[in-house]
Amino acid sequence: MKMGRVFLVGAGPGDPGLLTLKAKSVLERADVVVYDRLVSQPILHIAPDTAEMIYVGKSTDHHTLPQREIDALLVQKAKAGHTVVRLKGGDPFIFGRGAEEAEALRAHGVPYEVVPGVSSVTAAPAYAGIPLTHRTLAAGFHVVTGHECLQSTGTPWELLARSSQTVVILMGMGNLREIADRLVQFGRAGDTPVAVVHMGTTPEQETVVGTLESIADIVAQRGIEPPAVIVVGDVVKLHSLLHWFDPRSTSHDEHVVRAGATSL
Known part of the structure; x- marks a missing residue:
């Protein structure tokens, strides 16, 4: 055969x-x-x-x-x-x-x-109006997995905390508070902006914004659950200015079904 x-x-x-x-x-x-x-x-x-x-x-x-x-x-x-x-x-x-x-x-x-x-690494922030790089705010970005970064001895916490670059965390909702605390512990300012983008690019997308000191409480209060992409850094400030995607839009829902079923 x-x-x-x-x-x-x-x-x-x-x-x-x-x-x-x-x-x-x-x-x-x-x-x-x-x-x-x-x-x-x-x-x-x-x-x-x-x-x-x-x-x-x-x-x-x-x-x-x-x-x-x-x-x-x-x-x-x-x-x-x-x-x-x-x-x-x-x-x-x-x-x-x-x-x-x-x-x-x-x-x-x-x-x-x-x-x-x-990848949701770039797509979820983009749909939330958050560019991972920006000429005056972040020259690059780091990506880590929240499942393993706390346990791994190889996680470069000092680099992640002291760099001005954006940090993107996947699969980190279960460890959100611990990850935020670790970044502050290694030197990132507690008022560093953080966004959590739930179900990015879908009609269920929801974005919440806070700081390293407040984001875990905000997420708990709002009942945000996985899957979500966490973005840490000054580029999060652009969310309020650049957000463009309305997940409640009926026209978008129709476009999703039409694109997926016929026109792709």
Whole structure:
């Protein structure tokens, strides 16, 4: 039997209109789609009706399948001759364990391709009117994962705290207070602006703004839950001036469904 191929595909941050043309092309010819929790339904509908749809989503306290079983599933389906799309939120190589899946595929001699996706690292702040860089406010940005930065001995806290550059934190809601405290402890000013963008680029997007000293309390009071992107730095000040996306807009909702289902 001819060996199939696996495509490690980034589905983007949530808005189906941000799916790439290459990702759409791959999805349209998939025999099997192995997808994550945050992939939107309009994107899934691009796959053929005949495609086998396998959900392997993960949340903080629940994994549908352990990672090693997901790896084995991709290998199994490809060796059965199928075209497999491994569909991951955002970009498959940014905190998505796509590299581990690619390593497993290579170890078993399974051909694969990587289709990059628009990451929530940049997209969620952009939809909140927050540029990660600005000529007078931030010359660059750092990205860390909130799941691991507190436990890892390699997290450069002094750099993150003392730099004037923007800090973007993914998967950090469960540790938000501790992360803010750690940044202040290492020298970042307590009044440094912070934004939390919940469900960025989707009709459920909500943005709350505070400081390192206040953001954890504000988020708790507002009941903001994961998924969310946390942005720390002076660029957050531009949110009130540059915000453009109205998640309550009916026209946007219609555009999302139309873009995802037909015009991508």
